[in-house]
Amino acid sequence: MVVRAGSQTLVFDLGSGAVRGMLRSGVDPLAVDRIFLTHLHPDHTVDVVSLLFAINYGAPEKRTLPLYVTGPEPFLRFWGSLMEAWGEWMGGEHATLVSELPQECLSPIVLAGCRLSWAPAEHRRESIAYRLDAEGGSFVYTGDTEYSEAVVGLARGADTLLIECSFPDEAPVPGHLTPSGAARIASEAGVRRVVLTHIYPAADTLDLVSEVSRAFDGEVILAEDGLTFEV
Ligand SMILES: [Zn+2]
Numbered sequence: 001m002v003v004r005a006g007s008q009t010l011v012f013d014l015g016s017g018a019v020r021g022m023l024r025s026g027v028d029p030l031a032v033d034r035i036f037l038t039h040l041h042p043d044h045t046v047d048v049v050s051l052l053f054a055i056n057y058g059a060p061e062k063r064t065l066p067l068y069v070t071g072p073e074p075f076l077r078f079w080g081s082l083m084e085a086w087g088e089w090m091g092g093e094h095a096t097l098v099s100e101l102p103q104e105c106l107s108p109i110v111l112a113g114c115r116l117s118w119a120p121a122e123h124r125r126e127s128i129a130y131r132l133d134a135e136g137g138s139f140v141y142t143g144d145t146e147y148s149e150a151v152v153g154l155a156r157g158a159d160t161l162l163i164e165c166s167f168p169d170e171a172p173v174p175g176h177l178t179p180s181g182a183a184r185i186a187s188e189a190g191v192r193r194v195v196l197t198h199i200y201p202a203a204d205t206l207d208l209v210s211e212v213s214r215a216f217d218g219e220v221i222l223a224e225d226g227l228t229f230e231v
Protein backbone atom coordinates (compact mmCIF):
# COMPACT_ATOMS: atom_id res chain seq x y z
CA MET A 1 0.00 0.00 0.00
CA VAL A 2 1.47 3.32 -1.12
CA VAL A 3 0.93 6.68 0.58
CA ARG A 4 1.95 9.93 -1.02
CA ALA A 5 2.52 12.32 1.85
CA GLY A 6 3.95 15.71 0.98
CA SER A 7 6.94 15.10 -1.25
CA GLN A 8 7.48 11.58 0.06
CA THR A 9 6.38 8.18 -1.20
CA LEU A 10 5.78 5.82 1.70
CA VAL A 11 5.01 2.13 1.34
CA PHE A 12 3.31 0.04 4.02
CA ASP A 13 3.97 -3.69 3.57
CA LEU A 14 5.24 -5.21 0.35
CA GLY A 15 3.68 -8.60 -0.29
CA SER A 16 4.11 -10.71 -3.37
CA GLY A 17 3.25 -8.75 -6.53
CA ALA A 18 3.33 -5.35 -4.83
CA VAL A 19 6.08 -3.97 -7.08
CA ARG A 20 4.20 -5.08 -10.20
CA GLY A 21 1.00 -3.58 -8.75
CA MET A 22 2.75 -0.26 -8.25
CA LEU A 23 3.92 -0.23 -11.87
CA ARG A 24 0.40 -1.01 -13.08
CA SER A 25 -1.01 1.80 -10.96
CA GLY A 26 1.46 4.36 -12.27
CA VAL A 27 3.53 4.50 -9.08
CA ASP A 28 7.28 4.43 -9.69
CA PRO A 29 8.65 1.73 -7.36
CA LEU A 30 12.15 3.12 -7.83
CA ALA A 31 11.09 6.43 -6.27
CA VAL A 32 9.96 4.97 -2.93
CA ASP A 33 11.43 6.88 0.01
CA ARG A 34 10.40 4.79 3.00
CA ILE A 35 9.02 1.31 3.64
CA PHE A 36 7.19 0.38 6.83
CA LEU A 37 6.32 -3.23 7.63
CA THR A 38 3.55 -4.35 9.98
CA HIS A 39 5.03 -7.80 10.61
CA LEU A 40 7.39 -10.29 9.06
CA HIS A 41 5.03 -12.73 7.30
CA PRO A 42 5.96 -13.28 3.64
CA ASP A 43 2.66 -11.92 2.25
CA HIS A 44 3.71 -8.58 3.76
CA THR A 45 7.45 -8.57 3.12
CA VAL A 46 8.73 -10.60 0.17
CA ASP A 47 8.61 -7.84 -2.43
CA VAL A 48 11.11 -5.79 -0.43
CA VAL A 49 13.64 -8.11 -2.08
CA SER A 50 12.14 -7.50 -5.56
CA LEU A 51 12.12 -3.75 -4.96
CA LEU A 52 15.77 -3.62 -3.94
CA PHE A 53 16.70 -5.82 -6.88
CA ALA A 54 14.76 -3.48 -9.22
CA ILE A 55 16.41 -0.39 -7.72
CA ASN A 56 19.84 -1.91 -8.32
CA TYR A 57 19.30 -3.34 -11.78
CA GLY A 58 16.05 -1.92 -13.19
CA ALA A 59 16.96 1.72 -13.72
CA PRO A 60 19.40 3.24 -16.20
CA GLU A 61 20.72 5.56 -13.52
CA LYS A 62 21.92 4.40 -10.14
CA ARG A 63 19.88 5.53 -7.17
CA THR A 64 21.74 7.83 -4.82
CA LEU A 65 18.89 8.71 -2.42
CA PRO A 66 18.83 6.53 0.67
CA LEU A 67 15.99 4.07 1.14
CA TYR A 68 14.58 3.69 4.65
CA VAL A 69 13.18 0.30 5.65
CA THR A 70 11.52 -0.02 9.04
CA GLY A 71 9.81 -2.94 10.73
CA PRO A 72 8.82 -4.09 14.20
CA GLU A 73 11.31 -5.83 16.45
CA PRO A 74 12.97 -8.32 15.64
CA PHE A 75 13.14 -6.78 12.18
CA LEU A 76 16.92 -6.25 12.29
CA ARG A 77 17.47 -9.98 12.81
CA PHE A 78 15.10 -10.75 9.91
CA TRP A 79 16.95 -8.23 7.73
CA GLY A 80 20.28 -9.78 8.68
CA SER A 81 19.06 -13.17 7.42
CA LEU A 82 17.92 -11.62 4.14
CA MET A 83 21.27 -9.91 3.68
CA GLU A 84 23.07 -13.13 4.42
CA ALA A 85 21.10 -14.87 1.67
CA TRP A 86 20.81 -12.13 -0.96
CA GLY A 87 22.88 -9.19 0.28
CA GLU A 88 24.93 -9.04 -2.89
CA TRP A 89 21.79 -8.43 -4.96
CA MET A 90 20.12 -6.18 -2.45
CA GLY A 91 23.13 -4.00 -1.64
CA GLY A 92 23.39 -1.43 -4.44
CA GLU A 93 25.17 1.91 -4.31
CA HIS A 94 22.51 3.83 -2.40
CA ALA A 95 22.26 3.48 1.36
CA THR A 96 19.51 1.22 2.66
CA LEU A 97 18.90 2.41 6.19
CA VAL A 98 17.12 -0.18 8.29
CA SER A 99 15.59 0.36 11.70
CA GLU A 100 13.24 -1.49 14.00
CA LEU A 101 10.37 -0.25 16.12
CA PRO A 102 9.32 -1.42 19.58
CA GLN A 103 5.71 -2.58 19.74
CA GLU A 104 4.65 0.48 21.72
CA CYS A 105 5.07 3.91 20.19
CA LEU A 106 6.71 6.18 22.77
CA SER A 107 6.88 9.17 20.46
CA PRO A 108 5.64 9.54 16.87
CA ILE A 109 8.06 9.75 13.95
CA VAL A 110 7.90 13.09 12.16
CA LEU A 111 7.96 12.73 8.38
CA ALA A 112 7.59 15.36 5.66
CA GLY A 113 4.07 16.71 6.09
CA CYS A 114 2.84 14.05 8.52
CA ARG A 115 3.38 12.17 11.75
CA LEU A 116 3.61 8.40 12.06
CA SER A 117 2.53 6.49 15.13
CA TRP A 118 1.77 2.83 15.75
CA ALA A 119 0.33 0.35 18.24
CA PRO A 120 0.48 -3.41 18.80
CA ALA A 121 -1.86 -5.54 16.69
CA GLU A 122 -3.13 -9.01 17.65
CA HIS A 123 -1.58 -11.34 15.11
CA ARG A 124 2.07 -12.21 15.54
CA ARG A 125 4.20 -11.27 18.51
CA GLU A 126 5.84 -8.47 16.49
CA SER A 127 2.70 -7.18 14.73
CA ILE A 128 1.95 -3.48 14.75
CA ALA A 129 -0.63 -1.22 13.06
CA TYR A 130 0.28 2.24 11.75
CA ARG A 131 -1.37 5.65 11.82
CA LEU A 132 -0.49 8.73 9.78
CA ASP A 133 -1.69 12.15 10.87
CA ALA A 134 -1.45 15.15 8.58
CA GLU A 135 -3.19 18.50 8.40
CA GLY A 136 -5.78 17.15 5.99
CA GLY A 137 -6.75 14.09 8.00
CA SER A 138 -5.59 10.80 9.40
CA PHE A 139 -5.17 7.34 8.01
CA VAL A 140 -4.74 3.98 9.76
CA TYR A 141 -3.57 0.65 8.39
CA THR A 142 -4.08 -2.40 10.59
CA GLY A 143 -1.88 -4.97 8.87
CA ASP A 144 -3.05 -8.39 10.07
CA THR A 145 -4.94 -8.43 13.33
CA GLU A 146 -7.90 -9.82 15.21
CA TYR A 147 -10.05 -7.57 17.41
CA SER A 148 -7.71 -5.40 19.46
CA GLU A 149 -8.37 -2.53 21.85
CA ALA A 150 -4.95 -1.11 21.00
CA VAL A 151 -5.92 -0.95 17.32
CA VAL A 152 -9.25 0.70 18.24
CA GLY A 153 -7.30 3.28 20.25
CA LEU A 154 -4.88 3.89 17.41
CA ALA A 155 -7.72 4.33 14.91
CA ARG A 156 -9.78 6.65 17.14
CA GLY A 157 -11.41 9.37 15.03
CA ALA A 158 -9.38 8.58 11.90
CA ASP A 159 -10.69 9.63 8.52
CA THR A 160 -9.83 6.38 6.73
CA LEU A 161 -9.11 2.93 8.15
CA LEU A 162 -7.55 0.34 5.85
CA ILE A 163 -8.44 -2.84 7.69
CA GLU A 164 -7.93 -6.53 7.09
CA CYS A 165 -11.04 -8.68 6.63
CA SER A 166 -9.65 -12.15 6.03
CA PHE A 167 -12.36 -14.69 6.85
CA PRO A 168 -16.17 -15.09 7.03
CA ASP A 169 -17.95 -14.76 10.37
CA GLU A 170 -18.97 -18.41 10.07
CA ALA A 171 -15.34 -19.57 9.84
CA PRO A 172 -13.13 -17.21 11.89
CA VAL A 173 -9.38 -17.82 12.22
CA PRO A 174 -7.38 -16.60 15.25
CA GLY A 175 -5.18 -13.61 14.45
CA HIS A 176 -7.49 -12.31 11.72
CA LEU A 177 -10.71 -10.35 11.36
CA THR A 178 -14.11 -11.24 9.96
CA PRO A 179 -16.66 -8.65 8.72
CA SER A 180 -18.22 -8.25 12.18
CA GLY A 181 -14.80 -7.81 13.81
CA ALA A 182 -13.75 -5.21 11.22
CA ALA A 183 -17.06 -3.39 11.75
CA ARG A 184 -16.59 -3.50 15.54
CA ILE A 185 -13.13 -1.90 15.36
CA ALA A 186 -14.35 0.71 12.84
CA SER A 187 -17.41 1.72 14.85
CA GLU A 188 -15.70 1.69 18.26
CA ALA A 189 -12.94 3.86 16.81
CA GLY A 190 -15.47 6.18 15.16
CA VAL A 191 -13.70 6.34 11.81
CA ARG A 192 -15.36 8.00 8.82
CA ARG A 193 -14.53 5.37 6.22
CA VAL A 194 -13.20 1.81 6.10
CA VAL A 195 -11.41 0.13 3.23
CA LEU A 196 -11.40 -3.68 3.43
CA THR A 197 -8.30 -5.60 2.36
CA HIS A 198 -6.38 -8.89 2.89
CA ILE A 199 -9.37 -10.99 1.85
CA TYR A 200 -8.97 -14.78 1.73
CA PRO A 201 -10.92 -16.80 -0.87
CA ALA A 202 -13.65 -17.90 1.58
CA ALA A 203 -14.47 -14.26 2.35
CA ASP A 204 -14.04 -13.12 -1.23
CA THR A 205 -17.32 -14.76 -2.26
CA LEU A 206 -19.31 -12.70 0.27
CA ASP A 207 -20.82 -9.24 -0.04
CA LEU A 208 -18.34 -7.85 2.47
CA VAL A 209 -19.47 -4.23 2.07
CA SER A 210 -23.03 -5.16 3.17
CA GLU A 211 -21.81 -7.40 5.97
CA VAL A 212 -19.54 -4.71 7.44
CA SER A 213 -22.26 -2.06 6.95
CA ARG A 214 -24.58 -4.01 9.27
CA ALA A 215 -22.54 -2.91 12.27
CA PHE A 216 -20.78 0.20 10.96
CA ASP A 217 -22.52 3.40 9.83
CA GLY A 218 -19.69 5.00 7.85
CA GLU A 219 -18.55 4.50 4.29
CA VAL A 220 -17.30 1.00 3.38
CA ILE A 221 -15.11 0.29 0.37
CA LEU A 222 -13.65 -2.98 -0.87
CA ALA A 223 -9.96 -2.54 -1.77
CA GLU A 224 -8.75 -3.66 -5.16
CA ASP A 225 -5.45 -3.27 -6.96
CA GLY A 226 -4.99 0.29 -8.16
CA LEU A 227 -7.64 1.81 -5.86
CA THR A 228 -6.66 5.34 -4.85
CA PHE A 229 -8.25 7.70 -2.40
CA GLU A 230 -7.53 11.02 -0.78
CA VAL A 231 -7.55 11.53 2.98
ZN1 LIG B 1 0.32 -12.27 8.82
Ligand SMILES: [Zn+2]
Nearest residue numbers: 041043044144
Ligand atom coordinates in the same frame (compact mmCIF):
# COMPACT_ATOMS: atom_id res chain seq x y z
ZN1 LIG C 1 -1.19 -11.39 5.92
